[in-house]
Amino acid sequence: MLTYILRRLALALSVVLATLVSTFLIFFAGPSDPAQAMCPETRCNAQRLQQISQSLGLDKPLSAQFLDYFRGLFAGRDFFYAGDTVHCSAPCLGFSFVTRRSVNDELFSRFPNTVVLALMAAVVFLVIGVTVGIFAAVRRGSAVDRTVVGASQVLGAIPYYVLALLVALYPVILWNVLPQYSSLSSGVGPYFVGMLAPALILGVVTSASYVRYTRNSMIETLSMDYIRTARSKGISERTVLFKHGFRAAMSPIATILGLDIAALLTGTLITEQIFGVDGIGRRGLDALRADDLPVIMGTVLIGAVVVVIANLVVDIAYSFIDPRVRLS
Amino acid sequence: MSETLLKVTDLERHFPFREVQGLKMVKANVKAVDGISFTVKQGQTLGLVGESGCGKSTTSRLVTRLDEPTGGTIEFEGRDITHLKEHQLRGIRRDVQMIFQDPYSSLNPRHTVGSILSTPLHVHGLHKGKEKARVQELLELVGLNPEHINRYPSEFSGGQRQRIGIARALAVEPKLIVADEPVSALDVSIQAQVMNLLAKLRNELDLAFIFVAHDLGVVRHFCDQVAVMYLGKIVEYGDKRKIYDAPEHPYTQALLSAAPDINVARGVAPKERIRLVGDVPSPIDPPSGCRFRTRCWKAQEICATQEPALVAATAEESTRAFREGGVHLQACHFPEVKTSLTAEVPA
Amino acid sequence: ANNTGSGNGTNGGNGKVDTAGAALDPNAKGPAPEIPGAKRGGILTVPYSTTPANFDPSDQFYQDTAVIFSLTHRALTTYVSRDGKQVLVPDLATDLGKKSEDGLTWTFTLKDGIKYEDGTPVKAQDIVFAAKRSFDPDLAANGPTYQKEFFKGGADYQGPYKGDKNWKGVEAPDDKTVVFHLEKRFETLPYFVSFNQFTPIPEAKDKKADYQLHPLATGPYMFDKYTPGTELTLKRNPNWDPKTDPARHDYPDGFHFKWGVDPIKTQTAILASNGEDATSLNWDAIDSSLIPQIEGPKKAQFEEGPSSCVIMVNLDARKIPLPVRKAIAVAWPFDSIHKAGGETSHSFTPASTIIPPQIPGHVDYVAEAAPGFKMNGQGDGDPEQAKKMLAAAGYGADKPFELVYYYTNDQDIAQKVNQVRKQALEKAGFKVQDIGVPNKERRKLAGDPKGKYNMLQSPRGWCFDWPSADSIIPPTFGTIALSQGGTTFGNFSDAKIDSEIKRIQQLSITEQGPEWGKMDKWLTENYLLAIPDYNDKGNTVFGTKVKNVHNNPNKGMPDLNDVWLDQ
Amino acid sequence: MPEPSAGTLTEVPVEEASTPVREHVEVRTGRSPGQVAWARLKKDKVAIVCFAIIVFFILVAIFAPLLYSLEAVDPSTGAKADPYTTYTKLIDFNGLPTVGTSSAHWLGVEPRLGRDLFARWAIGARPSLIIGFVAAAASTILGVTFGLIAGYLGGVADKIISWVIDFFLSLPILLLVLAIVPIMQKSIAGAGDLTADETSRIRFVVLIVILFVFGWMGLARLVRGEVKSLREREFVQAARAIGVPTRQILFKEILPNLVGPIIVSASIAVPAYITYEATLSYLGAGLVEPTASWGRTIADAQNLFATYPLWLWPSVIGLSLLVLALSLLGDSIRDAFDPTSRR
Amino acid sequence: MTATANTISSQGSEARNPGDVVLDVNDLSVAFPTEEGVVRAVSNLTYQARLGRTLAIVGESGSGKSVSSMAVLGLHNPKRTQITGSIKLDGMELVGAQPSTFQKVRSTKAAMVFQDPQSSLHPFHKVGRQIAEAYRAHHSVSKQVALKRAVEMLDLVGIPNPQRRANQYPHEFSGGMRQRAMIALGLVNDPKLLIADEPTTALDVTVQAQILDLVNDLQKEFGSAVILITHDLAVVAETADDILVMYAGRGVEKGDAKSVLAQPSMPYTYGLLQSMPSHSEDLAELKAIKGTPPSLLNLPSGCSFNPRCDFKKLVEGDRCLTELPEWRPTPGLVNREIRCHLADPVATLQHDEGVR
Numbered sequence A: 001m002l003t004y005i006l007r008r009l010a011l012a013l014s015v016v017l018a019t020l021v022s023t024f025l026i027f028f029a030g031p032s033d034p035a036q037a038m039c040p041e042t043r044c045n046a047q048r049l050q051q052i053s054q055s056l057g058l059d060k061p062l063s064a065q066f067l068d069y070f071r072g073l074f075a076g077r078d079f080f081y082a083g084d085t086v087h088c089s090a091p092c093l094g095f096s097f098v099t100r101r102s103v104n105d106e107l108f109s110r111f112p113n114t115v116v117l118a119l120m121a122a123v124v125f126l127v128i129g130v131t132v133g134i135f136a137a138v139r140r141g142s143a144v145d146r147t148v149v150g151a152s153q154v155l156g157a158i159p160y161y162v163l164a165l166l167v168a169l170y171p172v173i174l175w176n177v178l179p180q181y182s183s184l185s186s187g188v189g190p191y192f193v194g195m196l197a198p199a200l201i202l203g204v205v206t207s208a209s210y211v212r213y214t215r216n217s218m219i220e221t222l223s224m225d226y227i228r229t230a231r232s233k234g235i236s237e238r239t240v241l242f243k244h245g246f247r248a249a250m251s252p253i254a255t256i257l258g259l260d261i262a263a264l265l266t267g268t269l270i271t272e273q274i275f276g277v278d279g280i281g282r283r284g285l286d287a288l289r290a291d292d293l294p295v296i297m298g299t300v301l302i303g304a305v306v307v308v309i310a311n312l313v314v315d316i317a318y319s320f321i322d323p324r325v326r327l328s
Numbered sequence B: 001m002s003e004t005l006l007k008v009t010d011l012e013r014h015f016p017f018r019e020v021q022g023l024k025m026v027k028a029n030v031k032a033v034d035g036i037s038f039t040v041k042q043g044q045t046l047g048l049v050g051e052s053g054c055g056k057s058t059t060s061r062l063v064t065r066l067d068e069p070t071g072g073t074i075e076f077e078g079r080d081i082t083h084l085k086e087h088q089l090r091g092i093r094r095d096v097q098m099i100f101q102d103p104y105s106s107l108n109p110r111h112t113v114g115s116i117l118s119t120p121l122h123v124h125g126l127h128k129g130k131e132k133a134r135v136q137e138l139l140e141l142v143g144l145n146p147e148h149i150n151r152y153p154s155e156f157s158g159g160q161r162q163r164i165g166i167a168r169a170l171a172v173e174p175k176l177i178v179a180d181e182p183v184s185a186l187d188v189s190i191q192a193q194v195m196n197l198l199a200k201l202r203n204e205l206d207l208a209f210i211f212v213a214h215d216l217g218v219v220r221h222f223c224d225q226v227a228v229m230y231l232g233k234i235v236e237y238g239d240k241r242k243i244y245d246a247p248e249h250p251y252t253q254a255l256l257s258a259a260p261d262i263n264v265a266r267g268v269a270p271k272e273r274i275r276l277v278g279d280v281p282s283p284i285d286p287p288s289g290c291r292f293r294t295r296c297w298k299a300q301e302i303c304a305t306q307e308p309a310l311v312a313a314t315a316e317e318s319t320r321a322f323r324e325g326g327v328h329l330q331a332c333h334f335p336e337v338k339t340s341l342t343a344e345v346p347a
Numbered sequence C: 001a002n003n004t005g006s007g008n009g010t011n012g013g014n015g016k017v018d019t020a021g022a023a024l025d026p027n028a029k030g031p032a033p034e035i036p037g038a039k040r041g042g043i044l045t046v047p048y049s050t051t052p053a054n055f056d057p058s059d060q061f062y063q064d065t066a067v068i069f070s071l072t073h074r075a076l077t078t079y080v081s082r083d084g085k086q087v088l089v090p091d092l093a094t095d096l097g098k099k100s101e102d103g104l105t106w107t108f109t110l111k112d113g114i115k116y117e118d119g120t121p122v123k124a125q126d127i128v129f130a131a132k133r134s135f136d137p138d139l140a141a142n143g144p145t146y147q148k149e150f151f152k153g154g155a156d157y158q159g160p161y162k163g164d165k166n167w168k169g170v171e172a173p174d175d176k177t178v179v180f181h182l183e184k185r186f187e188t189l190p191y192f193v194s195f196n197q198f199t200p201i202p203e204a205k206d207k208k209a210d211y212q213l214h215p216l217a218t219g220p221y222m223f224d225k226y227t228p229g230t231e232l233t234l235k236r237n238p239n240w241d242p243k244t245d246p247a248r249h250d251y252p253d254g255f256h257f258k259w260g261v262d263p264i265k266t267q268t269a270i271l272a273s274n275g276e277d278a279t280s281l282n283w284d285a286i287d288s289s290l291i292p293q294i295e296g297p298k299k300a301q302f303e304e305g306p307s308s309c310v311i312m313v314n315l316d317a318r319k320i321p322l323p324v325r326k327a328i329a330v331a332w333p334f335d336s337i338h339k340a341g342g343e344t345s346h347s348f349t350p351a352s353t354i355i356p357p358q359i360p361g362h363v364d365y366v367a368e369a370a371p372g373f374k375m376n377g378q379g380d381g382d383p384e385q386a387k388k389m390l391a392a393a394g395y396g397a398d399k400p401f402e403l404v405y406y407y408t409n410d411q412d413i414a415q416k417v418n419q420v421r422k423q424a425l426e427k428a429g430f431k432v433q434d435i436g437v438p439n440k441e442r443r444k445l446a447g448d449p450k451g452k453y454n455m456l457q458s459p460r461g462w463c464f465d466w467p468s469a470d471s472i473i474p475p476t477f478g479t480i481a482l483s484q485g486g487t488t489f490g491n492f493s494d495a496k497i498d499s500e501i502k503r504i505q506q507l508s509i510t511e512q513g514p515e516w517g518k519m520d521k522w523l524t525e526n527y528l529l530a531i532p533d534y535n536d537k538g539n540t541v542f543g544t545k546v547k548n549v550h551n552n553p554n555k556g557m558p559d560l561n562d563v564w565l566d567q
Numbered sequence D: 001m002p003e004p005s006a007g008t009l010t011e012v013p014v015e016e017a018s019t020p021v022r023e024h025v026e027v028r029t030g031r032s033p034g035q036v037a038w039a040r041l042k043k044d045k046v047a048i049v050c051f052a053i054i055v056f057f058i059l060v061a062i063f064a065p066l067l068y069s070l071e072a073v074d075p076s077t078g079a080k081a082d083p084y085t086t087y088t089k090l091i092d093f094n095g096l097p098t099v100g101t102s103s104a105h106w107l108g109v110e111p112r113l114g115r116d117l118f119a120r121w122a123i124g125a126r127p128s129l130i131i132g133f134v135a136a137a138a139s140t141i142l143g144v145t146f147g148l149i150a151g152y153l154g155g156v157a158d159k160i161i162s163w164v165i166d167f168f169l170s171l172p173i174l175l176l177v178l179a180i181v182p183i184m185q186k187s188i189a190g191a192g193d194l195t196a197d198e199t200s201r202i203r204f205v206v207l208i209v210i211l212f213v214f215g216w217m218g219l220a221r222l223v224r225g226e227v228k229s230l231r232e233r234e235f236v237q238a239a240r241a242i243g244v245p246t247r248q249i250l251f252k253e254i255l256p257n258l259v260g261p262i263i264v265s266a267s268i269a270v271p272a273y274i275t276y277e278a279t280l281s282y283l284g285a286g287l288v289e290p291t292a293s294w295g296r297t298i299a300d301a302q303n304l305f306a307t308y309p310l311w312l313w314p315s316v317i318g319l320s321l322l323v324l325a326l327s328l329l330g331d332s333i334r335d336a337f338d339p340t341s342r343r
Numbered sequence E: 001m002t003a004t005a006n007t008i009s010s011q012g013s014e015a016r017n018p019g020d021v022v023l024d025v026n027d028l029s030v031a032f033p034t035e036e037g038v039v040r041a042v043s044n045l046t047y048q049a050r051l052g053r054t055l056a057i058v059g060e061s062g063s064g065k066s067v068s069s070m071a072v073l074g075l076h077n078p079k080r081t082q083i084t085g086s087i088k089l090d091g092m093e094l095v096g097a098q099p100s101t102f103q104k105v106r107s108t109k110a111a112m113v114f115q116d117p118q119s120s121l122h123p124f125h126k127v128g129r130q131i132a133e134a135y136r137a138h139h140s141v142s143k144q145v146a147l148k149r150a151v152e153m154l155d156l157v158g159i160p161n162p163q164r165r166a167n168q169y170p171h172e173f174s175g176g177m178r179q180r181a182m183i184a185l186g187l188v189n190d191p192k193l194l195i196a197d198e199p200t201t202a203l204d205v206t207v208q209a210q211i212l213d214l215v216n217d218l219q220k221e222f223g224s225a226v227i228l229i230t231h232d233l234a235v236v237a238e239t240a241d242d243i244l245v246m247y248a249g250r251g252v253e254k255g256d257a258k259s260v261l262a263q264p265s266m267p268y269t270y271g272l273l274q275s276m277p278s279h280s281e282d283l284a285e286l287k288a289i290k291g292t293p294p295s296l297l298n299l300p301s302g303c304s305f306n307p308r309c310d311f312k313k314l315v316e317g318d319r320c321l322t323e324l325p326e327w328r329p330t331p332g333l334v335n336r337e338i339r340c341h342l343a344d345p346v347a348t349l350q351h352d353e354g355v356r
């Protein structure tokens, strides 16, 4: 068990490190010039470019730049700006010359919104996906099953953003049945109520695939020998389904969930964009438009770390769900 | 006396793995096969019996060089093949063949019978240009319809598939066939067909066999010599008759007594059963000294400290073996030595 | 067309402004006159699509932040809207400044009783500090650059942190007096000091990069919560004294700005006016899908008016001879490009001049590119006529004239416009090399005078910084920009043009207007360095409870100071 | 040990009057697993309908020019429509078309530009299909190769490849792709200047490359797992015992057994890539003008879906229907290859 | 209906005394409609199980042993299975019974021990809990009490240190212990009938002996009826009282176990015995039954065994090929029944064995 966790941890770390290196290379060694991108129009000239390069350390060799960045992640880092040092505490993701703020301020303040959206959506798709999936599995082959599976297919086939746009427009703006997003500063209640529409549509659309995963997993589980044993004990069919079938059927779903975190981030990105939720995805997109490399890189890194951690958590949780894993 | 085909000396296969104990990373070994020796002579059949996990399959895989030993030597026709590389093994691949246990997974479901049987011919460049005829011949040899050359394995029953597996092994005209539980997966009625076929081929083609099985009846029926394995070691080795009728090692005795006997229905008194307690210990950390001591009713202190060698039980036995040729070795500090072979069951 | 500042008070109409003098009211006093029927209370929500980079007063140059700062920050001067016209009035200063004889020293005196939001008094030194701060290359990276050009020693000054401590371009001899020393005459300085760069910043409270998180207010509102890049809420400033302020009202209780919203959804929502949307206002260009609404049932929720920008088709006169420039003007598919660009009848008015109508001195004329072919920014061009003109200039099918330009290939609309433009130009017999580059890069490439293009270099248009052609023609046609390594309309260096600019700039502010107007016509008729395309319009969509919205023609945005909410 | 019943379910051999010496097998199901799957597929009505839909779209894509040439000559422009020529004459000053559906424009014309919507719709099927199929083919090859290597060789190669898979799977791909598309476009283009047509062609290539570079991991993981278990299967051991060279074992013994999972995974990849392309186009990192693609059209038309529905919906329907048909067909294929699944 | 010689009528009443019929299966047929056609897994099966006795059901793989016994507990999916005939368990008719009826009788009246203990125990639940659950399903007791009972049961089946073992997961058990746990699970509610479906096939010889001894001991202790499903005739010889030989879904021979094995009277049973190496260990060649079992999709007409039968020539006409033989007492033997057309099977087979 410990071996397993340690090995898993080492893997996670190496993946994060590799993400760090590769995104760094893509962005800072790629064809676009970060200083140029950050140089404001009205006052951009050679001198200014050089100042930015210097302040960001872009004039140093790439390896030194990377070391600076890397050190910043663990020990924090100082930037020279307006004749002043701006301290960016660990884990320092850099400093944006576009907004003059440390990337941490930019992203960590928005990260909770993304997390709330993703979690609310996850609740929606897990609840819908699992209940409907089990229902379909138990009624396998019936008209209900076919309808459910068909509907999930159709839902999955329509481009997500079209659905999201429709929801953002009709129920939210025009019919006013679901409230619009408002930031946490306008109150906890309105904030969560405002998250409802984006979380619902993201959750419902994502649930389409979970309905199918759950259904398939449940069908497979129900064909296992130990389910037959459970039945032969004379316990109720409900107990068989939920106590014996459900837990075993859920463990592959947990794995899929871990793998799906990356996809969920994609979903939140589009959702944030459409519903105006102030999350890191949307911030990342803005940064892309503004060529704000430190922020883009910070977003990618945070995303990677989230995925890695989620996978790690799922894997370790999995070993608690399935006692067989604990030994290996 | 026929010449020695295969000579295995102190064969060893340890599977290393790593494990965290507390905060340390510890290297450990699964001692699947831990120093076994035997010989197989031309035209002879050696039976390998023992409980699950005792290393029978691993031995088969080592002998066929599908796996590389971590110790000991394997000599085939006097040539050391222990550590040959894949390309050096080509000759051996012709002379030593294998028949597998599972008739379902041992045939590639994507290949027709014809292609399964002609692959060895192509690989070794045998019967060039006449492969098809040879394949049909092989099919006929194992009692299948030669016209079924274009069928897929899924279209055959288990017994028929096992015949295809046998035909494949025969395709390269080997001298030694290692059969790892070739009939365990088959029903009784089919098992008999396959056994008969193997016996027929053995006689017709003068083949040597290493025959792995856990069914003692099957081994008794088919083999000349028997090696009884326990936890990666041979505990008793000798002529079939000796082993079955006068087992000396307690484990062999327990094994034989545990096998139910159909003759009970005919009024033969049931054997007195030796009840072993517990299960086979883990091969990762086998008991010290004699490996069987943890389940043995004869175990004494010496068994824990000293590993018994595989030797003849008594001096007389040793001389008898020398005189008559039939070996009988065992590895127990306290072997049961029966002087007369009286327990024979009337045929 | 709207216009601004006419001396005759109520005479709104279409009357031409021939003097700018009346657009100044040095004697204006607070408080600002009450708006009939206006009620106090409510929060006005303002969601819009762009996101201000920051709120450092030293760094502001954009219209949206200027509108927001107009609620919170007071500079030396400011504008008031009188009968739909913009008038420059003193704000923190007692008048519009006193000029020395040689015009190289200006003196402003501060009013009494002006306080920051925390109750501390505003001193002249604070304005001097702010002015110096606007030179910092980091903090004021995006701000205007006039101060560098005109203030004494401004060209090399690096601001209060890194710069020369003894720099004396701006001084405060005492707590109430601000003195500007100039390098050369700067007749429009009173306009310039209405910029946020001249709102006071107390040096003791300066936090450099972090000052933007809460710049100290002097206006009726102050920062409440600010989430950079996301939103800003304003609340009332208890230390604002309306009696000192001739320009501002404080009807709503607060404002809530939200950035980066999807304009179409926002406008749709505001037109539907459910809940908070009824007290919301958006100043993005109206989307064509909503035009049926704002022309029909929702007419009352829409306001439009001129903005400060004029858009041109820029030609590189160094590389394209005049006859070909004229042929381009004849071939140009104005209407198609406007349609493809998503422009609507509410987003622009076709232009035939360089100076937009609301600027004093504007001369309304329509030049001809060919006999009978008027350059009025309308129609889809005449490819046959253009072909003939090209032939006359020696170009034909065998030897086509090649037009080379950069276009943005990472924006959908730009790609579409390019399709239309290319097809039309090719139809007129030009060979077209359209070089697609990402937007950021296009700005760089098209702003490089040595670029590969021969047309559509920067600038695409020009938005004036104050209502005088002085802030339009010199920066866009003068050689200075070109010699400093920038691009201009035409990229053309011509001694005659330069001397004419210099001559007009020496005139007093009131005399300049008509002269610029004449120069505008002269430039187009004789040079055609850039083809006038259109004047941009500002649009405002607002909820049913938002009242008294009117467009500020200097900004193309509503004056939020005058808006009130009907709760 | 009894025979596994899964096998006997579908493959019960029939024994008829046999001669004493050798057995005759009277075979009813004389087919390889692939053939069995194919036979099942042919019986699957859903699969056939889906297949028909896909073929329909493929035909539309191939014969798009022919299709729109059937439209009548527009009386006001005096020309036959094509997907690229703009006719702003047909557009009013607010950008909305002044003509509706007509014999000259079966689906009307595009707001703002006046291009023929039917022509664009028909030709717009091409990018989706090409990108979907080419990227799926490429990622399949990549995934299978890596999976085979990792699974069969094991050891260091396996560790490295598995790690790379994990690494790719933890990247927030969409954001990265959005950032990389322009960078890659630049690298491909080099220093040269690109016209609109060149840009759109390069974008096409970039998209395909990106889709498969970020899309092979799932299959590689699957193939690796399968190979790992196949490797231990006795028929592979048998091949080794016979002396079959490794390469031949990989390609002749193992690969044919992966046909099922590979086809299934490829059939799932195609609709996924098509959807992904549309999403990228929506976010501005997809195809560019003047390419006509459904994803682009949807992105363009999203705000006018109520005001001018003809613009948006044909593409949404086309895309959704194609994706739906492809994924249902994928399901059917999977079922056909999986003897235990019965819907 | 049954023609067993010493029928003890127990229809409709509860079985209490040794020898009472607990399970009365009558003309049972089980068929599965599949894509390829209807699989007739069990046809016209009739047998009884009695208290205190062990009935062995033997036959080759696929002969319907498991399917028929699973029908007793109603473990087939009712939507995909056609079951006809009658199954009376302790007087209760189970064919066509409600799911609730099955729930009541499972584990209390009849319990089943499955072939593969590895896959038959839930991998995620602790062994003790799995056993306790079965107890609680039929007794309203607290969890602790049920768990105590589970520990007792584990002790009973000879698992050392049952208290600790109850708290472990199945994968921490060895194969033999798992099978013991399965047996404990089967017996926890003191059923009158225990069906053990090949309980030792997956086990080693020494462990197999332990388990068989255990089942025998427990039967003596509880006096319940045991149905032992196996394909190992030697096991039958040592453990069973009665035997039912199945071939292709049908019973073909039944009677006293020892008697049947010593003196088979149906060619298939005879063939099976002949092909066992331990039966004829010194013969150079085993006497194998030729051919393979038929497809259940398409059973041969007449006697299902006819394509493989060496003796069908001895039956006049082609009755073997056209007419399904009915159950009849074996001529010349008491307490034995066969389905075979042979006029004098005993003599015929004895003669054949003599020839060899």
Ligand SMILES: Nc1ncnc2c1ncn2[C@@H]1O[C@H](COP(=O)(O)OP(=O)(O)OP(=O)(O)O)[C@@H](O)[C@H]1O
Binding pocket: B015, B030, B031, B032, B033, B050, B051, B052, B053, B054, B055, B056, B057, B058, B059, B214, B283
């Ligand atoms: N590749 C391997 N890695 C680690 N351990 C192995 C490996 N192969 C076999 N073993 C271990 O070696 C021991 C002997 O295995 P082997 O398969 O030879 O037994 P066997 O006698 O054939 O058993 P069975 O009767 O079950 O087939 C077992 O404990 C097994 O777990």
Ligand SMILES: Nc1ncnc2c1ncn2[C@@H]1O[C@H](COP(=O)(O)OP(=O)(O)OP(=O)(O)O)[C@@H](O)[C@H]1O
Binding pocket: D002, D003, D005, D008, D009, E032, E034, E039, E040, E041, E059, E060, E061, E062, E063, E064, E065, E066, E067, E068, E231, E296
């Ligand atoms: N659900 C099902 N659908 C279709 N056929 C089935 C089903 N269950 C069992 N069968 C078939 O019924 C036949 C009898 O199966 P059964 O499991 O009873 O055999 P068995 O005698 O127990 O054999 P074994 O010794 O292999 O356990 C087999 O051919 C099997 O394939």
Ligand SMILES: [Mg+2]
Binding pocket: B056, B057, B058, B180
């Ligand atoms: Mg083995």
Ligand SMILES: [Mg+2]
Binding pocket: E065, E066, E067, E115, E197, E198
């Ligand atoms: Mg069975």
